[in-house]
Amino acid sequence: xxxxxxxxxxxxxxxxxxxxxxxxANTPALNxxxxxxxxxENPGRALFYPLAIPVGMTAVSLDMFLIHxxxxxxxxxxxxxxxxxxxxxxxxxxxxxSLASLLPRAVATPLVAGGAFLGRSAFDIPHRRTTSVAPxxxxxxxxxxxxxxxxxxxxxxxxxxxxxxxxxxDTALRLSSEVLAQDGNRDEAMVIKATVMLDRRDLDAVATxxxxxxxxxxxxxxxxxxxxxxxxxxxxxxxxxxxxxxxxSSIPLHGKGTAFLPLLMGALEKNLADSDxxxxxxxxxxxxxxxxxxxxxxxxxxxVAQGNDAVLAVVAKCLSR
Amino acid sequence: xxxxxxxxxxxxxxxxxxAGGCAITDRNNRLVLNSLDNAVQDSAxxxxxxxxIAAAPLAIPAGTxxxxxxxxxxxxxxxxxPAWKDTSEYLWEDxxxxxxxxxxxxxxxxxxxxxxxxxxxxxxxxxxxxx
Numbered sequence: 001x002x003x004x005x006x007x008x009x010x011x012x013x014x015x016x017x018x019x020x021x022x023x024x025a026n027t028p029a030l031n032x033x034x035x036x037x038x039x040x041e042n043p044g045r046a047l048f049y050p051l052a053i054p055v056g057m058t059a060v061s062l063d064m065f066l067i068h069x070x071x072x073x074x075x076x077x078x079x080x081x082x083x084x085x086x087x088x089x090x091x092x093x094x095x096x097x098s099l100a101s102l103l104p105r106a107v108a109t110p111l112v113a114g115g116a117f118l119g120r121s122a123f124d125i126p127h128r129r130t131t132s133v134a135p136x137x138x139x140x141x142x143x144x145x146x147x148x149x150x151x152x153x154x155x156x157x158x159x160x161x162x163x164x165x166x167x168x169x170d171t172a173l174r175l176s177s178e179v180l181a182q183d184g185n186r187d188e189a190m191v192i193k194a195t196v197m198l199d200r201r202d203l204d205a206v207a208t209x210x211x212x213x214x215x216x217x218x219x220x221x222x223x224x225x226x227x228x229x230x231x232x233x234x235x236x237x238x239x240x241x242x243x244x245x246x247x248x249s250s251i252p253l254h255g256k257g258t259a260f261l262p263l264l265m266g267a268l269e270k271n272l273a274d275s276d277x278x279x280x281x282x283x284x285x286x287x288x289x290x291x292x293x294x295x296x297x298x299x300x301x302x303x304v305a306q307g308n309d310a311v312l313a314v315v316a317k318c319l320s321r
Numbered sequence: 322x323x324x325x326x327x328x329x330x331x332x333x334x335x336x337x338x339x340a341g342g343c344a345i346t347d348r349n350n351r352l353v354l355n356s357l358d359n360a361v362q363d364s365a366x367x368x369x370x371x372x373x374i375a376a377a378p379l380a381i382p383a384g385t386x387x388x389x390x391x392x393x394x395x396x397x398x399x400x401x402x403p404a405w406k407d408t409s410e411y412l413w414e415d416x417x418x419x420x421x422x423x424x425x426x427x428x429x430x431x432x433x434x435x436x437x438x439x440x441x442x443x444x445x446x447x448x449x450x451x452x
Contacts, residue, residue: 095367096357100384
């Protein structure tokens with residue numbers, strides 16, 4: 001018996017960081033002593049000091065062994081009912097199981113109730129009313145708020161897309177920015193914003209936007225991109241070529257989302273004929289990059305390799321090897 | 322270490338703590354009991370309180386036997402295959418390193434196989450893991 005006591009005390013010491021008595025809410029007797037029995041002014045306060053330890057210990061002991069355990073009886077019983085009786089007893093659909101489990105449940109009831117009572121008496125486990133009802137309401141409210149927010153975002157995105165199609169770029173930009181301010185990971189909002197930026201030829205902004213690979217899955221964006229790449233100023237075209245180069249393997253060359261490739265290759269072909277050598281060079285470099293995944297890029301590169309421009313032909317041949 | 326009564330107390334305490342994860346508490350591990358439940362569902366027995374009470378003297382022992390069958394035979398039998406798969410995956414599949422290394426590890430692996438298999442099987446039989 002002495003060893004068992006030692007075992008229980010050691011167990012209690014091990015976990016006493018969560019001891020019920022360290023929470024002010026679990027020590028009504030000590031709170032009462034603190035509030036009403038300690039004189040506020042000297043010398044009464046000083047005279048009370050020798051009594052503070054025995055009175056405090058008595059109050060804490062009362063709290064630990066009588067008052068707090070008495071307050072958790074109901075919770076412990078509710079825990080037991082929840083764990084063993086309320087759930088999983090279905091007399092219509094699981095008649096035999098329910099019946100066969102009656103005896104084990106009855107045997108387990110005092111054990112579970114005792115364990116729950118001891119656990120709740122010793123440790124600072126919040127009362128059921130505060131743990132079950134309030135958080136459930138909070139979770140429900142949070143879920144509802146999130147759902148409303150999602151619906152509102154969907155509405156804004158639909159409106160933004162509509163505005164973009166009708167040419168109202170300001171509204172599209174404003175709405176997509178609002179959605180992104182709430183949720184920075186909304187892909188569709190990002191694509192709409194990038195499309196507006198591209199239309200406005202604000203290529204710096206497009207280049208710095210994250211997850212640009214998503215943009216190439218959007219027809220409206222890719223059409224705009226190919227248009228600028230084919231018809232933009234030399235500086236704009238160079239910027240887009242650099243952007244493509246930077247996108248690297250994130251540009252899809254196979255499977256889904258490759259509908260933009262013919263447009264892109266057409267624009268690249270146009271750039272091969274440009275008078276600016278830097279643009280020609282960068283284009284050949286990109287074709288070299290895409291040649292293994294795209295037959296159109298390969299044939300364009302072969303054409304350059306057999307063309308009249310000796311310098312570009314050498315580069316194309318080197319890249320084709 | 323402790324006196325028998327203390328040992329019993331500690332064992333009972335540990336059992337209570339672990340019982341929550343016991344295989345039988347998971348519906349998916351009660352094939353025989355579930356089939357009995359399904360057999361009497363929507364029948365004269367479960368449709369009325371009188372029927373339920375009348376059938377209880379028969380249903381309690383039948384249910385208990387079914388539960389014991391589930392615990393002692395069905396679940397352990399079902400646990401054999403996944404336990405063997407675990408053992409095989411862990412010890413024998415995808416050997417890494419040279420042939421020489423594999424040769425050196427052969428005997429330890431042979432020794433470890435029954436140990437790992439038994440441990441895995443016992444765990445899967447006792448606690449609710451997915452089969």
